[in-house]
Amino acid sequence: MSDIANIALAPSGKQKIEWVKRYMPVLRSFEEEVAPQKPFAGYKMCVCCHLEAKTAYLIQVIQACGAQVAACASNPLSTQDDVVAALVSGGADVYAIHGETPEVYEGHIRSALLTKPNLIVDDGGDVITMLHEQLPELIEHVIGASEETTTGVLRLKAMEKAGALRIPVIPVNDAQCKYMFDNRYGTGQSVWDGIMRTTNLIVAGKRVVVAGYGWCGKGVAKRAAALGARVIVTEVDHIKATEALMDGFDVMTMDDAAPLGDIFVTVTGCDDVVVARHFDKMKDGVILANAGHFDCEVNVGQLREMSDKVVEMRHNVEGYVQKDGRILNVIAGGRLVNLASGDGHPAEIMDMSFALQFLAQKYILENHKSMKPGLMNLPKDIDYSVAIRKLKAMGGAVDVLTPAQRKYLYGE
Numbered sequence: 404m405s406d407i408a409n410i411a412l413a414p415s416g417k418q419k420i421e422w423v424k425r426y427m428p429v430l431r432s433f434e435e436e437v438a439p440q441k442p443f444a445g446y447k448m449c450v451c452c453h454l455e456a457k458t459a460y461l462i463q464v465i466q467a468c469g470a471q472v473a474a475c476a477s478n479p480l481s482t483q484d485d486v487v488a489a490l491v492s493g494g495a496d497v498y499a500i501h502g503e504t505p506e507v508y509e510g511h512i513r514s515a516l517l518t519k520p521n522l523i524v525d526d527g528g529d530v531i532t533m534l535h536e537q538l539p540e541l542i543e544h545v546i547g548a549s550e551e552t553t554t555g556v557l558r559l560k561a562m563e564k565a566g567a568l569r570i571p572v573i574p575v576n577d578a579q580c581k582y583m584f585d586n587r588y589g590t591g592q593s594v595w596d597g598i599m600r601t602t603n604l605i606v607a608g609k610r611v612v613v614a615g616y617g618w619c620g621k622g623v624a625k626r627a628a629a630l631g632a633r634v635i636v637t638e639v640d641h642i643k644a645t646e647a648l649m650d651g652f653d654v655m656t657m658d659d660a661a662p663l664g665d666i667f668v669t670v671t672g673c674d675d676v677v678v679a680r681h682f683d684k685m686k687d688g689v690i691l692a693n694a695g696h697f698d699c700e701v702n703v704g705q706l707r708e709m710s711d712k713v714v715e716m717r718h719n720v721e722g723y724v725q726k727d728g729r730i731l732n733v734i735a736g737g738r739l740v741n742l743a744s745g746d747g748h749p750a751e752i753m754d755m756s757f758a759l760q761f762l763a764q765k766y767i768l769e770n771h772k773s774m775k776p777g778l779m780n781l782p783k784d785i786d787y788s789v790a791i792r793k794l795k796a797m798g799g800a801v802d803v804l805t806p807a808q809r810k811y812l813y814g815e
Contacts, residue, residue: 405491406498406511408484416489419456420463427460427754428796429789433761434464442768444469447544449520451512451530452551453481453742454499457753459490461524464761466494470522475515477526478696479503480735481742509533516541522764523548523570527696528555535567542569547767547774549573549760553586553617554672554696556778563777571774573763575756578786580793582618585756589748590741591622594668594694595630597745601719601734602690607631612664614657614700615671616643623668623694624652635660637676657681666690668740669700676700679709687729692740703737719744758789 424431448470452458462472474490476482476499487497496518498511512529516538523545525531531548534541548570550556556576562568575581599606611632613624624634624647636647637657648654657677661684669676672695679702693700706723707713710731716722722730735743747753762785767774794801809815 404514405496406500406514407487407491408500410488410491412485413488413492414485416456416459416483416485416487417492419483419486420459420489423456423750423753424460426750427457427757429754429758429792430460430464430761432792432796433758434467437765438464438467441469442765443522446522446768447471447473447518447520448522448524448764449515449518449530450474450524451477451515452524452526453477453739453747454487454490454497455481455483455742455747456486457747457750457757459486461757461760462490462495463493465764471518472496473498473515473518473520475499475511475530476503476508477529478739478742479505479508480738481747513538519544521546522767524551524760524764525549525555526551528558531555531568531570531572532558532562535562535569539569545570546771547571547573547764549575549763549767551756551760552576552696553582553619557672559778568778569776571767571771571776572778573767573781574778575759575763575781578759578781580755580786580789581759585748585752586618587622589622589752589756590619590670590694591626592752593741593745593748594623594670594692595626597740597743598666598668598690598692598734601740601744602717602732604690606666609633609665610635610663612637612657612660612667613652614667614669614676615673615695616640616647617670617672619670619694621650623670624650627666627668628652632666635663658684661685664689666692667701668692668694670694671700672696674699675702678702679705682706682709682723682725682731685729685731688732690732690734691737692734692744693737694740696739698737698739701733701737703733706731706733755789755793758792759786762789 473496482499482501498514556574611627612635614637635653638644644654661681710723714722
């Protein structure tokens with residue numbers, strides 16, 4: 404069973420998947436090498452991610468390796484209906500419709516879990532949270548899971564600390580080949596792609612306020628600067644704030660940045676980063692965008708309450724008209740801007756992230772009997788194997804230490 408918008412859209416979705424497949428050589432190499440062995444035969448997998456072309460290719464690789472897949476969205480606005488139609492036509496069970504209500508979104512996650520998966524790929528932690536809090540009777544079927552993003556890892560760490568995490572989980576986000584590339588280069592490019600295509604406004608010369616200077620924030624700030632913006636960073640961590648300052652950016656509180664910014668991008672993983680007191684200070688015509696996983700960083704609810712009215716300024720842009728006539732523009736309702744207003748990270752970047760997801764699932768399959776409930780980092784040799792393949796695919800090469808050099812460095 405599936406619940407999607409329109410199966411007739413499948414040809415368009417297949418075209419999108421074929422396009423990204425050409426630019427995902429690492430994941431493609433695993434499909435070619437591993438699929439003939441059918442390692443996942445007899446296993447059910449739940450994949451909860453942004454359902455667009457790159458994720459679809461990951462699902463196809465997993466299916467080629469023998470798994471029965473049930474997929475659901477990790478964000479109601481990132482689903483591409485033609486892509487999910489293509490997945491359903493290829494034998495996957497998919498529960499996702501672009502723009503679905505919060506109630507339908509939750510129901511779709513439940514439907515995917517009710518297929519009794521043995522393995523889970525999560526993005527943001529919604530599936531694992533529902534599994535534990537609402538459907539604990541299904542935990543016995545799960546041998547392990549992997550988590551894609553920073554927000555999800557933070558939620559899982561809180562669960563683990565509280566003693567509530569009852570399955571082994573690999574936080575793929577913590578692998579170097581994920582956060583150093585996906586979070587930095589992927590987020591950096593795709594956020595500005597989403598903002599620029601949605602607003603059709605210039606970035607050069609504007610003051611851009613980036614909230615958060617983790618790996619994602621670094622990418623957003625550096626790409627803004629490369630586009631000619633004057634960048635302000637806000638942070639709660641003194642070390643990250645100092646790093647931002649030494650990277651050449653102004654660093655101040657959001658209270659001080661609020662009246663200065665032309666474009667605001669939140670990328671913290673926290674809630675209430677931009678709230679009423681900040682909205683009160685902002686210029687007429689500002690752009691508010693969120694690049695964190697959940698739509699809680701810009702408090703759109705408070706903004707709505709303090710506005711006289713809300714008007715559609717442009718597709719996917721809502722203008723909140725203030726009592727003094729100022730209009731504050733919110734992109735994609737405050738949801739993840741690079742996917743709700745764009746196509747997400749470039750295919751070449753997701754090639755690395757989804758190769759890691761594939762290898763994490765394969766590792767769980769082969770080692771689950773010795774794994775205990777809780778978080779376990781992806782082994783470094785697996786992380787490094789993706790870097791080796793990616794560098795080769797991109798035409799790069801490295802020097803090799805001589806025996807004398809190894810002895811000098813490591814005493815071997």
